[in-house]
Amino acid sequence: MTSPIYSFDGVTGGYGGGIVVNDVSGCVEQGQVLFVLGRNGVGKSTLLHLLFGYLQLIRGSVRFKQMDLVGKKPEEMSSLGITFCPQERVVFGELSVLENLILMRGNRDITHLEGYFEHFPILAERLSQDAGTLSGGERKILSFVRALSEGRELLMLDEPTEGVQRENILHIAQLIRERKKSGATFVIVEQNLELLDEVGDHVLVMDQGKVMISSRKDLISREDIVRHLGV
Amino acid sequence: MDPIAVTIALNIIYEITTLFVIVLGLAIVFGLLKVMNLAHGEFIMVGAYAAYFCQDQGWPYIMAIPFALFIAAILGYLIEFTLIRHLYRRPFDTLLVTWGLSFLLREVIELVYGKGFQSLSNPIPGSIDVLGEPYPSYRALVMVIAILSVLVLWVWYRRSLTGARVKAMVENPELARAVGIRVDNLARHTFVVGTCFGALAGVMLAPLTRVEPFMGLDYILTSFFVLVVGGVGTILGLSSGAGVIGGVQSVVSNLFGETSGYFGVLLIAILFLWLKPNGLISRS
Amino acid sequence: MLNGKKTSRRTVLKATLGGAALAAAPGLIKYANAASDFKIGLFIPLSGPAALFGPSAKNCGELAIDEVNKSGGVLGRQAKLYIADAGVPPAEAAKSAVRLMLRDKVDLIVGNHDSAVRQAIVGAVKGKIPYVYSPVYEGGECSPNVFMLGETPQQQLMPAIDHFAKTKGVKSYYLIGNDYVWPRVTNKLAKKYIAAAGGNVVGEEYIPFGPANKFESAVTRIKSAKPDLVVITLVGGDNVNFNRTFAEFGLDKNISRVASLLEENTLMGVGAESSGNLYSSMAYFANIESAENKAFVSSYKAKFGAKAPVLNTLAESNYAGIIFGAALTNKTGSTNAAKLAATAEGLTVSTPTGAVTMRNRHTDKNMYLAKCNGTQFKIAKVFNKVPSGQTCT
Numbered sequence: 001m002t003s004p005i006y007s008f009d010g011v012t013g014g015y016g017g018g019i020v021v022n023d024v025s026g027c028v029e030q031g032q033v034l035f036v037l038g039r040n041g042v043g044k045s046t047l048l049h050l051l052f053g054y055l056q057l058i059r060g061s062v063r064f065k066q067m068d069l070v071g072k073k074p075e076e077m078s079s080l081g082i083t084f085c086p087q088e089r090v091v092f093g094e095l096s097v098l099e100n101l102i103l104m105r106g107n108r109d110i111t112h113l114e115g116y117f118e119h120f121p122i123l124a125e126r127l128s129q130d131a132g133t134l135s136g137g138e139r140k141i142l143s144f145v146r147a148l149s150e151g152r153e154l155l156m157l158d159e160p161t162e163g164v165q166r167e168n169i170l171h172i173a174q175l176i177r178e179r180k181k182s183g184a185t186f187v188i189v190e191q192n193l194e195l196l197d198e199v200g201d202h203v204l205v206m207d208q209g210k211v212m213i214s215s216r217k218d219l220i221s222r223e224d225i226v227r228h229l230g231v
Numbered sequence: 232m233d234p235i236a237v238t239i240a241l242n243i244i245y246e247i248t249t250l251f252v253i254v255l256g257l258a259i260v261f262g263l264l265k266v267m268n269l270a271h272g273e274f275i276m277v278g279a280y281a282a283y284f285c286q287d288q289g290w291p292y293i294m295a296i297p298f299a300l301f302i303a304a305i306l307g308y309l310i311e312f313t314l315i316r317h318l319y320r321r322p323f324d325t326l327l328v329t330w331g332l333s334f335l336l337r338e339v340i341e342l343v344y345g346k347g348f349q350s351l352s353n354p355i356p357g358s359i360d361v362l363g364e365p366y367p368s369y370r371a372l373v374m375v376i377a378i379l380s381v382l383v384l385w386v387w388y389r390r391s392l393t394g395a396r397v398k399a400m401v402e403n404p405e406l407a408r409a410v411g412i413r414v415d416n417l418a419r420h421t422f423v424v425g426t427c428f429g430a431l432a433g434v435m436l437a438p439l440t441r442v443e444p445f446m447g448l449d450y451i452l453t454s455f456f457v458l459v460v461g462g463v464g465t466i467l468g469l470s471s472g473a474g475v476i477g478g479v480q481s482v483v484s485n486l487f488g489e490t491s492g493y494f495g496v497l498l499i500a501i502l503f504l505w506l507k508p509n510g511l512i513s514r515s
Numbered sequence: 516m517l518n519g520k521k522t523s524r525r526t527v528l529k530a531t532l533g534g535a536a537l538a539a540a541p542g543l544i545k546y547a548n549a550a551s552d553f554k555i556g557l558f559i560p561l562s563g564p565a566a567l568f569g570p571s572a573k574n575c576g577e578l579a580i581d582e583v584n585k586s587g588g589v590l591g592r593q594a595k596l597y598i599a600d601a602g603v604p605p606a607e608a609a610k611s612a613v614r615l616m617l618r619d620k621v622d623l624i625v626g627n628h629d630s631a632v633r634q635a636i637v638g639a640v641k642g643k644i645p646y647v648y649s650p651v652y653e654g655g656e657c658s659p660n661v662f663m664l665g666e667t668p669q670q671q672l673m674p675a676i677d678h679f680a681k682t683k684g685v686k687s688y689y690l691i692g693n694d695y696v697w698p699r700v701t702n703k704l705a706k707k708y709i710a711a712a713g714g715n716v717v718g719e720e721y722i723p724f725g726p727a728n729k730f731e732s733a734v735t736r737i738k739s740a741k742p743d744l745v746v747i748t749l750v751g752g753d754n755v756n757f758n759r760t761f762a763e764f765g766l767d768k769n770i771s772r773v774a775s776l777l778e779e780n781t782l783m784g785v786g787a788e789s790s791g792n793l794y795s796s797m798a799y800f801a802n803i804e805s806a807e808n809k810a811f812v813s814s815y816k817a818k819f820g821a822k823a824p825v826l827n828t829l830a831e832s833n834y835a836g837i838i839f840g841a842a843l844t845n846k847t848g849s850t851n852a853a854k855l856a857a858t859a860e861g862l863t864v865s866t867p868t869g870a871v872t873m874r875n876r877h878t879d880k881n882m883y884l885a886k887c888n889g890t891q892f893k894i895a896k897v898f899n900k901v902p903s904g905q906t907c908t
Contacts, residue, residue: 054405078411086406092399099395104411106392146410235739242731346567347825348755348784350890356788358765367763439763441755441784443567449752484732489722490694492732 005030005185006154011060013050014209019058020046022209028202030153033176033186035196035217038206039229044189045087047206048158051187052077052084064154078104083147087158087189090143093132097123100131101146116145119171137163144172148179155179156187161195173198193225205229237364239485245370247477248377252435254454254473255384256428262464263401263421265322266315269329271454272447273336274303274426278433279442280340283349292354295434303430307423315422316415337444349442373435385466397421401464453480456500462510471511475499553589553844555580555837556597556615558626558636563602564751565628567780571830572627573598574819579837581818589622589841590848597621601628605635612639622850625649625836627829630656630696637661645843645855649836650829651776651797653700654877657907660852662843662859663877664836666798668701669904671775672746673708675796675884678896680712683771685743687717691733691757692748694721701748701775717742722753730760738766747774755784762789773884778827783890790887798880799868800892801826811867835866839873869899877903 007027014020021043028034036044049055051062053074062069064082077084091100101113101123110127117124120141126134131142144160161169169192176186176199190196196203196217203220205213205228212228213220257271268274281299286292310332318324355372358365388394400407400414407414432450440446453476461472479499484492503510559572576596583594597619599611608628612635615621624646626636633648633656640646642660654667679685688709692698698721706716718740720733734757737745749757754777761767767789777785777795785793801812811834815826824830844850847858856876863872869881882901885892 052409054408074405074408075411075413075415077409083411084409086409089403089406092395092402092406094398094402095395099392103392103395103399108392150410235735238735238738239732242735245731246729345824346570347780348567348752350755350759350784350786350789352786352788353763365765367765370763439759441752441759443752443784446752480729481732484729485735488720489733493723 004028006034006064006187008051008062009060011047011050011057011062013055013058013060014043014046015055017058020209021050023059024204024206024209024211025060026202026204026211026214028185028187030185031180031183032201033180033188033199034202034204035200036187036189036204036206037191037193037196037225037229038212040191042206043209044206045158046209048084048156048187048189052082052156078150078152081153083150083152083155085143085147085155085157085160087162091131091134091139091146093130095131096128097131097134097142098127100142101149104150113145113149116149116175119175120145120168135163137165137168140164141168141172144175148175153183154185154187158189159191160188161190161192166194169194170198191229193222193229234364237362238366239481241361241364241366241371241374242485243478243481245374246481247473248374248381249432249436250453250457250477251381251470251473252373252377252428252432253450254457254469255380256425256432257451257454258458258461258463258469259428260422260425261458262469263397264315264319264418264425266319266325266422267322267329268425269326269451270333270336270447271329271425271429272449272451273333274306274429274447275433275436275450276340276442276444276447277302277306277336278430279351279437279440279446280344280349280433281430282434282437283344283351283442286351292352292438295437296431299430299434300427303426304423307426308419310426311419311422316419319418333447337447341444344444346444351438351442353438369438373439376435381466381470388466453496456496458510459500460503460510462512465512468510468512475511551592552595553592553623554595554597554619554621555840556599556612556619556621556624557833557837558599558601558608558611558624558628558632559833560602560628561598561600565829566602567751568627568827568829569602571824571827572833574815574823575826575830575834576625576837578815578818579834579841582814583837583841589844594837594841601626601632603632605631608632609635609639612636616640616644623647623840623844625833625840627833627836642852645840645850645852647836647840647843649832649839651832653697654903654905655700657876657905660855661876662839662873663903663905664839664871665832666880666882666901667877667903667905668704668775669708670798670880670882670901671796672701672705672773673904674882674898674901675773675794676705676708676714676746677712678884678898679744679771679773680714683743685771686714687740687742687744688714689717689737689740689742689745690719690748691737691745692721693750693753694723698748702746705746714743722749722757730757733757734760734764734766737761737770738764742770745770745772747772748776749774750776751781752784754781758785758793759789762791767791767793776828777887778829779825779892780827782887782892783825785887785890787889790889793887794895795885795887795892796882797828797885798882799828799831800883800885800894801831802892803868803883803894805867805869807865807869808867831867835864835868835871838866839864839871872900874902875905876907877905879903 004027009025011024012022038044050057053072057070147155200217203215203217260266260268278299281302282295285295285298314328353369355369357368359368359371396412400417404414457472457476460475462468476496479495480492483495557576560566561569580594580596588594597615626648627650630652637658646661649664651665690702771792773794773796779801842864843859847854859873863870871878871880879900879902882898883894884896886895
């Protein structure tokens, strides 16, 4: 078994000194996808915010490729090879779709985006439109494509399929599979099990800020997961 | 054409364009960083004194531009780093701090140059013919530069990726950080750009006006009127604010005298605060 | 380290408190030998728009005290200054005047400020102690026990307008001033002198105080009115801005200007390029070629150095006010109001502007019409012993 490329151990923290996430550990190997599952409000998004540096850890460690990430700021993550898609306010509504996609590039060349446009032609059609005019699902897609096109090694996605049509969820899954093959690693927070079925490797089920299940996907039954997601 | 009418028309354009230049730095800092810089007038004053320093050294006037930018950038970085960056999203505190800062800047200039008036030579004396009427050359140049700078800035802000990143930072700082925008640095640069535009306005206006430590106070009130009328956050809003305030001031002054011009502006500002508090064009 | 920081902060605090105590000490000392001093309360602008004149006025006040004491003091006592800020709202100045009278027990007040503050001080003092009001003003003050040293509109403009009409053939006049009592009263009188000299007024306007004034529209109006002479009663920064704009539009070549409050600092702001055909009519310029003024300038430089704040009419009038107050009191032999009034009439005192003679509680004095030469004044015409035109009894 290869050692994990990304791991976090005993992560504890929350907003304003409170504890929302308590002693959460997990890891993922290169080219694999770690799914963080759980009901609304169990601390999944807070976990991602802690891992990506928006919130300070009270305790715990985070390592990526032997690098200590504790204390790193979100804006430093991209240069370390990590990107993030938030759950809400996922795009810059006042910028055009194109500007959202090339914001951090040196030029306006879009040849690298053509592959994505085949999957999501709607983006190509609306390139010059303000991203704020897109529907919720379309914004999620734009956010996803933006993150993917940055070519980072580790992608952290917070509910990438929320509001996205089923057909496009399959496109998302296919793009994730392709990217996994080329060595990228994912941490995905989800409520929707369809994407898990398509691309998942590891599962971390949370409840009330704590880890309930941490397992390889093929070692756990879907029923066990669903039991924790149900009310 | 009536020669006096030509002069009056040029005066109105002059009033509007210089007002735009005066307010620009303030509008950038307030519109993008939500920092109400009460020391903006003092940066204009610093720019004017930088120009005076250059003249005193016997340097050509054009040298005042890089020199004033240099001074304003150093001051801007220093002030942002020591004071402002701790106070983003605390508008009342920034108001107090920049108010104190305005005193400090005046005192420093007073220590070096004293309270007295300084005068700067007109770098381009004489006049040019506009539709058969002589108009002061330097004023004409200031107008042209001001109009060009509006256009360049407008195109740059709409088209450049740096402009887009600034917009991104303002709209959604969290996401901006996620995509790797160093919002702290970008905010600092934005603040410095604001102070630099203030100093540039000072360099442009110094030969046309009185230069003394309190001159900044002249500009700050009208600048706020422009922001009130135009709304913050867009260049179009800023231009229309300068247009309305400068236009009313100039037209009413020409028709009914200076006192009426001043009250006209005051009235417009009050009406806007009352009926249209977000200004003509404001960021949603 | 933390400890060290704490100590140093405390040390700083102590030092600050110590400093405050030291600063308070002179006040205590003043009380200690209070009985023997002749105390002069001096109102000068230390803040506000006229604060520019604060340092030079203060210097001139100290210089005057030196000279008074050198020649024996006042009523055999050493003269001592109690300085109060006149750059405050009138109500504040009135409070300061009451404080000076009741707490410091000053024997005489000398003031250099606008008329609003003067009226407040007059109201507070109520003639209980003599009050010498020294700067240029519009005239009209006749309250008991108040003595006016400054030049009135009649002194500033009657001979000057006559001179322009006779020597330069000036016929049409444009009047521009700030919107307050001094310019309005001055221009009301100016119109009489203009009519007497056979001229006519082609425009008159007043500019509000406070906002940042621009003068493009005023200059455009003047351009179309085509006067021979512009009579300026703007003050300070407005005076600078107006004259710069005027010259920038090229009006300085064909139209002369005469200003009633254009002193050395303001001319520096106007600048050499904008001062063509610009005149100033006042009772004092720092470069008057008289023996009195030369002595005054050299003792000012000896006391405060070559880099001291530049001398000007407001600073000089402050000096003259103290010299006059001391001379009046000494000649009277007391500060009894009725006796002072009797002595004052006809009293002649030597000041840097020349000998001034009090009549009707105002002074007949020499007036100077200076032409600007770059940023220097050049005396073009001296009018000797011009009467104030005031009729106080």
